[in-house]
Amino acid sequence: MAEYFPGPGRNHLFVPGPTNIPERVMQAMSRQNEDHRSPAFPVFSKGLVEDTKRIFKSTKGTCFIIPTTGSGGWECALTNTLSPGDKILTYRLGQFSALWIDRMRRLNFQPDVVELQWGTGVDLQQFRLKLATDRTHLYKAVCVVHNETSTAVTNDIAGMRRVMDTLGHPALLLVDAVSSIGGLDFRMDEWGVDVALTGSQKALSMPCGLGIVCASPKAIEASKSAKSLRCFFDWADYLKSYKSGAWWPYTPAIQLLYGLRAALDMIFEEGLDNVIARHRRLGEATRLAVKAWGLKLCTTNPAWYSDTVTSVMVPPHVDSGKVVKLAWKKYNLSLGIGLGDLAGKAFRIGHIGHLNELQLLGALAGVELVLNEVGVQVPVGSGVVAAGSHLSKSTPLIVSRL
Amino acid sequence: MAEYFPGPGRNHLFVPGPTNIPERVMQAMSRQNEDHRSPAFPVFSKGLVEDTKRIFKSTKGTCFIIPTTGSGGWECALTNTLSPGDKILTYRLGQFSALWIDRMRRLNFQPDVVELQWGTGVDLQQFRLKLATDRTHLYKAVCVVHNETSTAVTNDIAGMRRVMDTLGHPALLLVDAVSSIGGLDFRMDEWGVDVALTGSQKALSMPCGLGIVCASPKAIEASKSAKSLRCFFDWADYLKSYKSGAWWPYTPAIQLLYGLRAALDMIFEEGLDNVIARHRRLGEATRLAVKAWGLKLCTTNPAWYSDTVTSVMVPPHVDSGKVVKLAWKKYNLSLGIGLGDLAGKAFRIGHIGHLNELQLLGALAGVELVLNEVGVQVPVGSGVVAAGSHLSKSTPLIVSRL
Amino acid sequence: MAEYFPGPGRNHLFVPGPTNIPERVMQAMSRQNEDHRSPAFPVFSKGLVEDTKRIFKSTKGTCFIIPTTGSGGWECALTNTLSPGDKILTYRLGQFSALWIDRMRRLNFQPDVVELQWGTGVDLQQFRLKLATDRTHLYKAVCVVHNETSTAVTNDIAGMRRVMDTLGHPALLLVDAVSSIGGLDFRMDEWGVDVALTGSQKALSMPCGLGIVCASPKAIEASKSAKSLRCFFDWADYLKSYKSGAWWPYTPAIQLLYGLRAALDMIFEEGLDNVIARHRRLGEATRLAVKAWGLKLCTTNPAWYSDTVTSVMVPPHVDSGKVVKLAWKKYNLSLGIGLGDLAGKAFRIGHIGHLNELQLLGALAGVELVLNEVGVQVPVGSGVVAAGSHLSKSTPLIVSRL
């Protein structure tokens, strides 16, 4: 095998994506190619494109399932709705919002960037003040990450929409929901989100390779006049194929689509709100563990706590990279490194996707050991006890096993 | 099962992509996600990016393995090397060249399109005359499909390079090699191709989802000054990640990369030139069958015969779509429909990728039956005999079984 | 890879078992182990054991799904119903009946063996005469193979039952249905079969590893007094576990059971009688090909023609082993060798399990080429034409694609 020998036992995958793929999704994807132009494939495709909206809690939106990544999704959202030179109000609050802003600039938009301290989220009051200054509605879009994966900050999208409505601001609301959709509560229609996007390798627990973008009717309307160049990511090509019944403007990623079908079915069977509740439970348990260890969360305020990832600050005398490296080398535990400004200062525990209580407790037990082994003295067991006690109280019986 | 019931026995997949995936590639892809930021993944990635060049017969080029499709590859090739308004000399000789030209226009380039009769390829003499008129070197690129999948025409790329060299024309030579790389002889370095691109679901016999682009040093150099907007497809981001050792500018399609590794290993074990010879053998056999049936090839001249796909003209009184439909409905045989101008007039037999002699003979036997059943009277057995006789003479023993 | 390099393209598996596994069965089996003592597994097991009866066309029988092979099934059938020294009336008509007889002797039974010419089956008239001599009913069982895989002879089980009934002979009727159940018409209850057995790797198109035995109420009754030693194969242990709700007397072959579930579902969806008709169609096509080649079938009389395997005699100057070897070495075609008395004289084409028309035509095309290449001159194309013409007329549209 030309392959790295992976160590005994299972890899404990606790990065905030890519996530653990359920067996059923793997089975669904272990399949031959087929002719996507056969009469069968459109039948399958139609149902899939339609059902994908449900994880966005949208009935009015239109989904585009694109062979790309979240980064491609960013580009897709921007270029389909905006024209070169358009002003965008946006926030830099971590590595991924920073990268998105970089894309905005390179794609010739004019992002007006509000710098936030990493670990904080959008302050609605300040957002209101900022937006109110834009009397002539120069901002064509407000772009925000729902869940900033590098700092574990979840922004209040519903609140931002309320501010925009209060001010009667017509800007589009574009949301990076990469590490949120399918894990955090997200309500496309109710919150008035215009474009939301995610990737297959996050809460959907699939392999990487699909960027999934959902557009509101208003966004679709905007795309008709948006002047940005786009081909591969052009909604118009997709919409034409939807209309013609071909469903795909180019050869789709067949296996990933069957994987998505299985992933959706599993989410619907568990119940989307149960899935969200499970993420909330695991997120809270993780934060309780961090507090029990006496360590600081990167996220400064409970209002912004993320239920899909926790970013943990290590004491100044320790390099957080050492935590991540030792976890991988000794315990086959994959943690997220500190990104950007947080490099060396924080590590991250992803608790997103197809995951349950004891998987998390095993990982937390591992983090405890590793912390002590690299010189961060935390009471061994304290995190597991804090997390476990919470889970013991909050975990329901598995519905199918009653 | 939320799935279309597929009929007894194996699907005979004879569209010119997606192609038959070998078991070994499927096994390699049936794997969990992993942390692509671990120390292990770059080691794997480096070898993979390096080895991918070999199927382009390139040692000087640089490969970009992108989570996209061939369409994305087109965009990638153009935007990285050209600036808005740049003139391109190109040929429309079928559906896929037509679509690429559409992309050129939409991306703000100025393609100077030579219209060829569908079924013919680039005439080197005319190419020479055309290019010679461009004394001031306004053409920044010559764009051509190596193998036009809709008409089964293979262009003479080496010959085009000779013309360009003879004239001392500095234009870049960009080649759509989607249905050729890994099936037809293709010599990136020797032929002086500047950008070549393919997709995973063609001769590589993988699932769809990867666009693979190879750039010459001259193309890389051109990318430094090319002013087209690009983010997702930007070589600069990839090159930066190669340099840093991260190897990927965003989360890569992990499973597809392991599939590519297995696909490359299989090609190298069989021997790339043996693979090419196998395609030649199957292509010739198919054309002999068509001739035995008394039907016309879409490709008008042997110089342009394609060894990965054959496009068969049906008599005017028959709709070629009926052939394709009945083959699928009765014999679980997937043939390519006639595309664009050839809709209703031609159908296509793909003989590309992980395929052998008896698979082809089974398909040809099926085509014979179907043709007769839809009213195209061809001597039953004639095609199988013609193809089989050729294969009997030309097929070597399987090396590993000597 | 510690593995034999398998040659380009798909292996054409035309031995009469192991057979081609459908993708859906492979997906179903690609799964983790689980606790077979959980509350979930018995629910699954109950339905499976019950549904397995349907492929035997039995409602009164009891199925035993055993981690073993067809050989184990033989032993299971005999030791559960007979006592040491019991007389058995049986027929040697090929390699597999010969092996079963060998087991009878080694297990201390007294088989009274009627020797048949290989290529012929049980003559009902002679069976009647033979059985009639047993006035005192010393024969405790009649043992017969339904489909002798080495000679391609299918016996008339219904006719044998009629003879037994006419004579009022109380012997048990034990039937080796290894290469028949799920491919040939088999009617356990209607024909009064007392024990029938098959293996997973035959018409069920699964991996090898399961022996499946179905017992009539009379056989179950007989097992209560049968004195043969048995443990691993003891029905009593299974019956106890059925009663207790544990369903398995020892750890079952979990993955194979899920594979069987999928295999049954596929058969039921296609329709068992449609599956049988498909085998009849493919069998007839194969025999027509052999006749077109001018070669002799091993099976001497149409009454005994087998629809799951065809045994083809080669001319005396050629070693049939060369046909098999060259097919494998050059065309990746796996044919059955001549077994026992037929070694060197015959080769076999299996047409059993998950298989369709064009797979068969591809294989027949290959056989034609190989025959000529080893010096058996047959008109190239003749077999494919004869088979194809029959299939063209007799093959229905795929139901799900209407």
Place this chain on the structure above:
Amino acid sequence: MAEYFPGPGRNHLFVPGPTNIPERVMQAMSRQNEDHRSPAFPVFSKGLVEDTKRIFKSTKGTCFIIPTTGSGGWECALTNTLSPGDKILTYRLGQFSALWIDRMRRLNFQPDVVELQWGTGVDLQQFRLKLATDRTHLYKAVCVVHNETSTAVTNDIAGMRRVMDTLGHPALLLVDAVSSIGGLDFRMDEWGVDVALTGSQKALSMPCGLGIVCASPKAIEASKSAKSLRCFFDWADYLKSYKSGAWWPYTPAIQLLYGLRAALDMIFEEGLDNVIARHRRLGEATRLAVKAWGLKLCTTNPAWYSDTVTSVMVPPHVDSGKVVKLAWKKYNLSLGIGLGDLAGKAFRIGHIGHLNELQLLGALAGVELVLNEVGVQVPVGSGVVAAGSHLSKSTPLIVSRL
């Protein structure tokens, strides 16, 4: 899906078999059938049969890889080496030794059964006294389970051999090593074991379906005169096929054999002694956890501690079945129930096969929670701390990641 909905996240499989299958083994088994009579398969088979001896630490033995289970292995070991009426000295110390003894009786041997208190193992002193009484060597075999899975007792096989040698007793030493081989130290040749057997679904971490039996030269010799009836399990048939180069007396379980190949490769790459050390580490950690909880081990003496399974006694007021049921219903944790005399009194934690430290800590965290939830008050965290501290000290870095 005709399938039980399995609950979110991964099943935590901590029964002492079936065990967790590594991805690489699953990949190796996800493969088509093939002709086991081709020239390729014997090459593969020879290496496999040879290499399997290494997990028995044997060079002189002969392995039989049989499509059966551990129960079949028992029968195979006995019937190949003994004759009806032969006396056997054996020990009943738990459920599995009890079942084996049941087989001995049903197979017409005469087991002289020493009853041990469940939770204890063979006392060498008493074994010596017992064996010494057999001056005329009526005992033809000593049969013992190496690791009694129901009570978590590991017997001292080397010590028993020493006693036999000291007394010059010629009995064969037959060892049930089902839950030991590949997990516990086992030295076939050094300890003078005559037959040892295991099953694929235990420490080898494969699906169930293979019984693997290793026979010493003395056992092979004994098989030549042993008069017990046997067919399916007959070594003579296997030995004949080894000699002929066919390697299998009937169709082998092809996929499981490729799985075994991968399982062996993984064990050899990790290093068999490293695998054993890992089991020792996990076993010790588990016992430390039980002690920290203040609960009693079923195993009464450290000399008999098992490193593949721990049997935990619950207080009299609690039904251990409730622990197992709640673990499964709430935490997707599969524990072993108390078997036989221990039903309701004990539950079992399997720590066998492809497993690592954090998987175990997650399970132990779950057990702590469940115990408290069913009314066994144990200090939450105590077990995880005790186990974790031990693991932190004793776990080496993963060799391939240094």
